[in-house]
Amino acid sequence: GESVGLHLPTLSVQEGDNSIINCAYSNSASDYFIWYKQESGKGPQFIIDIRSNMDKRQGQRVTVLLNKTVKHLSLQIAATQPGDSAVYFCAERGTGNQFYFGTGTSLTVIP
Amino acid sequence: GAVVSQHPSRVICKSGTSVKIECRSLDFQATTMFWYRQFPKKSLMLMATSNEGSKATYEQGVEKDKFLINHASLTLSTLTVTSAHPEDSSFYICSATLNQGRYFGPGTRLTVL
Numbered sequence: 001g002e003s004v005g006l007h008l009p010t011l012s013v014q015e016g017d018n019s020i021i022n023c024a025y026s027n028s029a030s031d032y033f034i035w036y037k038q039e040s041g042k043g044p045q046f047i048i049d050i051r052s053n054m055d056k057r058q059g060q061r062v063t064v065l066l067n068k069t070v071k072h073l074s075l076q077i078a079a080t081q082p083g084d085s086a087v088y089f090c091a092e093r094g095t096g097n098q099f100y101f102g103t104g105t106s107l108t109v110i111p
Numbered sequence: 112g113a114v115v116s117q118h119p120s121r122v123i124c125k126s127g128t129s130v131k132i133e134c135r136s137l138d139f140q141a142t143t144m145f146w147y148r149q150f151p152k153k154s155l156m157l158m159a160t161s162n163e164g165s166k167a168t169y170e171q172g173v174e175k176d177k178f179l180i181n182h183a184s185l186t187l188s189t190l191t192v193t194s195a196h197p198e199d200s201s202f203y204i205c206s207a208t209l210n211q212g213r214y215f216g217p218g219t220r221l222t223v224l
Binding site for chain 2: 032034036041042043044045046049089091093097099101102103104106
């Protein structure tokens with residue numbers, strides 16, 4: 001089956017530094033990707049998305065990069081803040097409009 | 112702002128009772144909604160796809176008689192955990208698609224004593 005995985009299960013960064021969270025996907029036919037933020041005890045929150053015809057997309061303090069050649073997705077958070085501490089996971093939309101979700105990376109921001 | 116709501120956010124019940132969880136799409140119609148279950152520090156596990164006006168589609172291994180789904184309107188899907196047992200304790204999350212994106216509700220924490 002299709003799989004979406006994350007390279008690092010945990011990530012600790014100093015407040016103010018930039019964070020980079022990575023995701024690998026296996027289905028080259030996936031055409032749409034989403035990054036989610038999930039805080040403890042809450043549902044996943046839609047952060048940013050990107051279509052497969054793009055390489056980069058920027059939001060407020062977040063940037064998603066897509067490298068289709070190596071099937072790699074990354075989320076960059078600029079000037080990381082304590083409120084950014086959460087689990088981040090990616091999702092890919094594969095065939096039949098099915099979404100597949102990664103396990104997640106736990107980001108801890110150190111004040 | 113939130114696009115999908117869930118109610119209740121937290122429920123504690125005795126073993127053997129049934130619990131209903133509501134999922135609503137806010138300001139948009141969702142012909143399809145999705146129900147997930149999430150264990151601590153684990154990824155989302157799709158339980159079933161709720162289809163308005165027709166039967167839900169259950170994932171392999173999910174008991175349809177145990178987890179009853181009703182999608183009575185274009186903005187409401189309900190998940191009823193029947194005869195709940197402690198092993199049903201979990202975090203249940205619904206989601207819906209809006210403009211091709213998949214949005215999640217805030218989740219419902221079910222604890223069965």
